[in-house]
Amino acid sequence: MPPENERLSQERAYLIFNGQARHTIERLTAWFTHQWSGRAPATFNRHLDALRSAVAFWMDQGWLAADPTRRLRRRDRAPDRTRALTVADIEALLDLEVPLREKTLWTMLYETAARASEVLGLDIANLDRRNRRARVTRKGSAVDIIVWQTRTARLLPKLLAGRSRALCSSLNAELASLWQPATWTRSLGGPGCPTDALRRSSTS
Structure with missing residues (x-):
C-alpha cells in the first residue's frame, strides 16, 4: 500500500x-x-x-484512544462431562466381528495410545515384532517408540502374512484403505501388492 x-x-x-x-x-x-x-x-x-x-x-500506534471491545466479555467454557469408555466397553469393542484390518488398527491404537496418523505411517520393515515395538514420528516431528501388547502381537502376523517388502513395504498401504471410500479404485501398492487384491474385493 x-x-x-x-x-x-x-x-x-x-x-x-x-x-x-x-x-x-x-x-x-x-x-x-x-x-x-x-x-x-x-x-x-x-x-x-x-x-x-x-x-x-x-x-x-495511537490510532485508537479507547478500547472499542470493552463491553464484550469472554465466555465461560462448559465443563467437559464426557466419560471415558470403561475397560469392559473397550473389550467389547475389540471383540466385535469386524474385518482383520479394522480389528488390528483399533487394537494397536488402544494398546499403544498412538495417534492414527502415527500408526498409519508405520512401515513393515520398521516393525520390531519380536520386541513388540516400532519407531514413530510424533506431532512436531519428534521421534518416539510405541510398544504394543499381546493382542496386537497376535493380530499383526495375520494381517501381514505373505506381504512382500519389495512390492508392498508399507503398513500404511494396508491400514490406510480403512480411510478411503468404498469405491476407491487406485491401488496404494501397485499391481501385485496384496492391497491390490484387498482393493478389488472391497469394490466388487
Missing part, C-alpha cells in the same frame, strides 16, 4: 473509532455478538482474543 493510502487508512480508522466512539462501540458489540454468540464459548473467546490483539496494536 502506498504511504499516502496507508496514512488515509490510519486517519479513517482514527476518525471512525474516536470521532464516533460511542456509536462504534455499540455497533462493534452488536456485530460481534451477532456473529459469534451462537458459537461454542471457545470459538467466541478465540475470535474475541484476536480482535483485542488487533485493538491493542491500534492503540499502541
Whole structure:
C-alpha cells in the first residue's frame, strides 16, 4: 500500500473509532455478538482474543484512544462431562466381528495410545515384532517408540502374512484403505501388492 493510502487508512480508522466512539462501540458489540454468540464459548473467546490483539496494536500506534471491545466479555467454557469408555466397553469393542484390518488398527491404537496418523505411517520393515515395538514420528516431528501388547502381537502376523517388502513395504498401504471410500479404485501398492487384491474385493 502506498504511504499516502496507508496514512488515509490510519486517519479513517482514527476518525471512525474516536470521532464516533460511542456509536462504534455499540455497533462493534452488536456485530460481534451477532456473529459469534451462537458459537461454542471457545470459538467466541478465540475470535474475541484476536480482535483485542488487533485493538491493542491500534492503540499502541495511537490510532485508537479507547478500547472499542470493552463491553464484550469472554465466555465461560462448559465443563467437559464426557466419560471415558470403561475397560469392559473397550473389550467389547475389540471383540466385535469386524474385518482383520479394522480389528488390528483399533487394537494397536488402544494398546499403544498412538495417534492414527502415527500408526498409519508405520512401515513393515520398521516393525520390531519380536520386541513388540516400532519407531514413530510424533506431532512436531519428534521421534518416539510405541510398544504394543499381546493382542496386537497376535493380530499383526495375520494381517501381514505373505506381504512382500519389495512390492508392498508399507503398513500404511494396508491400514490406510480403512480411510478411503468404498469405491476407491487406485491401488496404494501397485499391481501385485496384496492391497491390490484387498482393493478389488472391497469394490466388487
